[in-house]
Amino acid sequence: MTTPNVSNDLAKTYDPAAVEGRLYAHWEASGFFHEEPDPARPPFIIAMPPPNVTGRAHLGHGSTYTPMDVLTRYHRMLGDNADWLPGLDHAAIATEAVLVRELAKEGIARDALGRQGFIDRAWEWSRTYGGTINEQFRTLGFGPDWQRERFTMDEGLSAAVRKVFVELYREGLIYRGKRLINWDPKGKTTVSDAEVDHVERDAHLWHVRYPAKDGSFSITVATTRPETMLGDTAIAVHPDDERYATLIGKHVCMPLTMREIPVIADSAVESGFGTGAVKVTPAHDPTDYEIGQRHDLPMPSIMDFDARISGAEIDVGAYGGLERYEARARIISDLRASGHLVKEEPYRHAVAISERSGEVIEPLLSLQWFVKMKPLAEPALQAYRDGRLRFVPERYGRTYETWLENIRDWNISRQLWWGHQLPVWYTPAGDVIVAETEEEARETAKRRFDTLELTRDPDTLDTWFSSGLWPFSILGWPEKTPELACWYPSQVLITGWEIIFLWVARMVMLGLHFVGQVPFPTVFISPLVFDAQGRKMSKSLGNAIDPMDLVGRFGADAFRMGILRQMRLEGQEIRFQESRCEEARNFNNKIWNATRYLLALPEGLPRAMTLPKPSELTLADRWILTRLHDTIEEMSRLFDAFDFGNAAETIWRFVWYEFCDWYLEATKAEPNRATRAAVMSFVWNNAMRLLHPIAPFITEEVWLALPHDGATIMTATWPDPFEVPVERAAADAFAALQRTVERVRNLRSEMGLAPKQPLTLLVPGNVPNDLAALLALFTVGTLERTAETGASLEEALGAVEGRAPLELLVERYRKEAIRLRAEVERGERKLGNEQFIAKAAPDVVTKEREKLDGYRIELQKVEAALAATGERV
């Protein structure tokens, strides 16, 4: 007789804080995350989307970066040449904004500091605070190859940026031009179309009358932006609009300065909206710009980069110098006074907002640099259409396609200091020199323009320009490195759908153009994280959850499991529930205690991965091994399909509801003790490996405590289903046993028996002893053998009954008979339907027959039992 001997080494409650930091430091110091290119093995490469250097971990990283870590760990265990390549993005606008704020606190203006001083500060700041998010990633258990960490402003990556710029320029795909751009008056820079949001806002629609000079007629237009009237160069109406047909070609006066402008016809005008006539301000509105181009209209700018009215190009009357909203108010009041304001109505419409600063975008005409997109987009579309690039879920492919089909040129110059300065120089005569280095620029200047006096373009490149090169720039491109040879293209890109345009499409275009292959064959789009009510998480709403806080309370493993279990393959959002992390913490505790039980088995554990002879395996052994086999196949399938939610659910079920609830309990019965140590050790070792990609820490801790081979579970092999014996018949028999146990437990409960009060079990003689013992164990029953019943084990188990008070049994039998009669009736109705027999699939009909037969037999039995009790009454 052995007494329980729970290992004193292991606390009763799992404490992630005591494990996670220690293991991570060990992994990193041991170089387990690092990998060298190895053409002999299949590559599994993920380029980490570089977080902003200003960034902090948020729940979105849970849903996008956890899957990357999971897949990298999974493929490493599969023996692939797996590497996850990390890095940071210099995040021009965001970083510059942070710095400007910091400087303001010290009372320093950006311009006073000067360009070089500012950049020095930015570098200093990046080095000091920029690593924060990487530390947080370590806390979350993310294991990228830190030795390969890159920064978009690194010298190598910057050289790649310059090379790409120069090549695109020489190919005519980058050009400089005066175009209408999106100006962010707060960030004091241009932003690309992809960085502009359209937000519904309450505003006004003002109807303004434009009179003819002689007063013989007038035209009224509707506008939401009266301040732009100063730059009007035409009034447009639809060519088919009869109301205005006679006025086309005539002139009216813009009432603020009484400047004459023509009335023109353009089909872009909707006659049904407003008055059917529209003012045209080509320099300050995208539609008007196009109309202006079609009609060759003058395009005077009336607003400067501070969003103030400016008379530099045209007479703006008394409004010069006014801020745009002041000007609007003044103009409205003047128009009202002069009788030109006909009508004023509240109006809700979409306003263009800078994604970054939240400021209302001002469309301005400005000399900027652009990338010609159509020639780049075409191959990127082709790659998608012929299947070289696919999206998971598929529907996001259509988003990508639509965007590329309608793509417009990309404004890439930014009026910021922090970023890659354009490799562009100008001679005093205004000649443009584009070169990879200043030396090269000087040589060209000397040779072609006979000058050495050069001014470099002060602008920097859109951050996404360097991010677009990420998949190959981090591998050393344009050098022909082993990394580039082995690891480009990568295997999958994982990101959120909000940056398909900003980033994914651009990587595909530039990757195809410069390396000749799509940078990744598959894009997995992970869901965005919202709060439990479906609201976006934000600081202002106060509903933001800090992952670090969750890790502190539940552990990194629980955080990862908690969020993965909420992921659904087709879902576009997660309504995050913190309780899922708590459940996962409980799950880990379950694992911990099952491990304590296992380690405390009095007989001890054998060498790793040694199973008893097949003939010695008990029914429970065969069942759990079969379940393990199926779980391994399922986990591999689900990881391969990016179905992380179901993967998490699958291993959860196996570990908790099968291994702990049934198998571990079964090992407490005498007939199962001989083989249990080996089988449990084997199964648990496999289970930890299956769970490791999701919960790296606890699995390592447990695996190391179990008999194992190797230094770390990280490089242990992924479980192989062929190493696990399968026995369907035994698995089915055990499942029948489970159903019987549940039935008897229900009876106990109805009898009001306390869990420890024994119940007499009436077990047919043809139920084998080991099964009978399990029944007794699971139901706290004492066995009483009865006559053999039924031909199969299932039938015999179906006949197992507990000895209960007569009234109770009668009641149960009655209820059971009612249920069964309903089932029989339903089956008979179905099978009595000739249409069903004739048209339904044969196997469906057969199954239905078998079901009906089964119900009939059960019903007979129950009715017989009922009758028998009746006789005894």
Add this chain to the structure above:
RNA sequence: GUGCGUGUAGCUCAGUGGGAGAGCACCACCUUGACACGGUGGGGGUCGUAGGUUCAAUCCCUACCACGCACACCA
């Protein structure tokens, strides 16, 4: 306006052309060789509404309603 997604138990969500599921919450009982961050049992849903296809619809189709998202030059 166009396109996409979602409506299933009180909550968050799985799922299937042929007997409605999980977790949490709730109720009852329980310190059973590890675990109360635990065990066992239980109650609870006309599967958004209305049609259609089908022998059979929660699942497929159509319309509508509600919510969310993306795109869009209606000033």
